[in-house]
Amino acid sequence: MAKITWEDESKLLLGQFIEYAALEYGKSTALRWAKEVQSFENRVKSFPEAYPPEELLLGRSPLFRRRHLMNRRFKIIYYYDRAEDVVHVVDIWDTKRNPSALIRRVK
Numbered sequence: 001m002a003k004i005t006w007e008d009e010s011k012l013l014l015g016q017f018i019e020y021a022a023l024e025y026g027k028s029t030a031l032r033w034a035k036e037v038q039s040f041e042n043r044v045k046s047f048p049e050a051y052p053p054e055e056l057l058l059g060r061s062p063l064f065r066r067r068h069l070m071n072r073r074f075k076i077i078y079y080y081d082r083a084e085d086v087v088h089v090v091d092i093w094d095t096k097r098n099p100s101a102l103i104r105r106v107k
Contacts, residue, residue, distance in 0.1 A: 002048045002080065004041055006089045010076075013092040017074065033070050040067050040076055044087045048080040056099050057106060064090070064106060077106060 006014070014037065022030035043050055049065070054077055057064040062079040069076060069092075077091040091106055 001045045002085050002087050004045065004087045004089065007091070010089045010092050017070075017092065017094075021070075036069050037076075040069070044078070044080075048082075048085075048087050051078075056103055060106075066093075 018030050018033055021033050044067075051065045051067045054064045054066040054075070057077070062081070064077055064079050066075040066077055068074070073095055075093040075095060076089060077093055078087055078089045080087050
């Protein structure tokens with residue numbers, strides 16, 4: 001089973017998005033979003049390469065993958081380090097933002 005590590009920035013963003021969901025849409029929506037994240041974690045622990053590559057980051061190394069969340073409003077951006085058996089979550093992306101900003105943010 002792969003280990004999952006969250007970059008500090010991605011952890012912070014996740015907390016902000018879930019807090020926003022609770023304020024704007026209610027506690028049950030925020031809880032559902034948190035469950036989606038938990039579902040992502042459970043799946044990539046067993047199948048780290050389960051999700052497709054992120055089209056905006058093709059050609060970069062390592063191969064970045066994405067998992068849509070919350071009705072395709074957000075993407076979890078991650079890569080899998082096979083040698084270490086670690087999934088690195090590097091960003092949570094609001095799909096309403098300019099795609100070129102994602103390209104600049106993910107290093």
